[in-house]
Amino acid sequence: MNTRITDTDPLSPGTHSYRLAGLVQRYHVHGTGPVCVVHSGGPGIVWEYLRIPALEEHLTMVYVEPVGTAPDSRLPSHPHGYTRERYSGFLEILIERLRVPKVHLLGHSHGAFVAAYHALHRSGRLAGVVLYEGAPVTGSEHGAEAGRMVQAFAAKHAGHPGLPGVLAAFDAMSAMSNDEQTEAVAKGVLPSYFADFWGNEERLAPVRDAVRAVYISGLDEDGTPDMIDDRAALKELTVPALVVVGRHDVICGPRWGLELHDLIPDARLLILENSGHMGHLEEPQLFADGVRRFVLDTAPADSPA
Structure with missing residues (x-):
């Protein structure tokens, strides 16, 4: 695998890496077109399960390796400390390094919680956000x-x-x-x-x-759970949003997809009728067509074709 610590072209195909706060941050670039940054789930599920070749035909897919999923990207407090704020901070630096005016952000499962947080708190470089199998709340x-x-x-x-x-x-x-x-x-x-x-x-x-996975606790460094309730905040979201949910998802199913759609102003909704939590694998063409249309509809005029 071709790993670059210093890159002249941060969007060249292959695996890229750089050091940030003493950790190695990696990401993987595939495809051509408008840039879509992808954050996988878990927390702690290694990114490869979310590879989406059908989208790589139309978009430049930037697959993030969330910090903590590789031995050289682990916090001193590992397995604790991987809050949405921390993931979002690492995401912001990565997006800045891509050197494009705006990107789309796609988050799956726990990654959708991260993507929602990023869109709410660091929206400046986002052209749109795809909340794929997410929810507005965690907890009981x-x-x-x-x-x-x-x-x-x-x-x-x-x-x-x-x-x-x-x-x-x-x-x-x-x-x-x-x-x-x-x-x-x-x-x-x-x-x-x-x-x-x-x-x-x-x-x-x-x-x-x-599937590969590492243990991440879901607790902050002080042992506090990273609890989520975005219901009030999402009503004020200004970033264009697409919500994607599988009809048969047991973890973040239609109840939550419909609620996200209802909360977010002008959000689009894609329900995959023959999918569970993994629509990009179960109905790959329908999934890719829906995401592609959303990205192209909301891409800045100066995005690469």
Whole structure:
């Protein structure tokens, strides 16, 4: 992999890296066209699962490796301290280094929470934001809805031999404390993150097996949870927004996508009817067409073609 510590062209294809606050920040550039910066989920899921070749045909996709997901990008307080404010601060420096007037920002899952925060607090270089499988809140309300959706998934697949493993992985989430446990849980719950994993297991099992994850606690350095409630703030969002949600998502499903759409002024909404949490893999062309149209409609006039 071609890694550059000093770059004359920050958008040349390949892997780029630089040092910031003693950490190495990497990002990966693929495709041509208007620039779309991509922040993956977790926190702690390694970025490759979110590679979107169908968008690379039309856009310059800049895939961020969120700090903490590589050994040389970990905070001294690791696994703590990875708040939205910190991710957003690193994002802002990266976007500035790209040397284009404005970019689009796409965040998936936890990355959508980060993208929403960035659009609310550091919108100056954003032409638009894509909130892909996000929600306006975390905490007990979000957890209760996820629990209800997981129960519905279990009822739908009652008797399937793979179901006990999925439910065991959900039960193990609260006890995660290291990278190995986190990766095992991520792979274990993944069948529930698709609309029909077991009906497409030959194609999707390699996706599950390729997932890599590191343990990030979700706590600030002082042990305070990084709780989220963006409902009031999102009503004042001025950045053009696209909300993308899969009809069968158990974690950040239609309830939250519809609420985000209703909260954000003039937001667009794309519901992927045959997807769960991974629409870019389940309905890749519909996903890519929706994001591409949004980016091209909202791109600055001087964006690269």
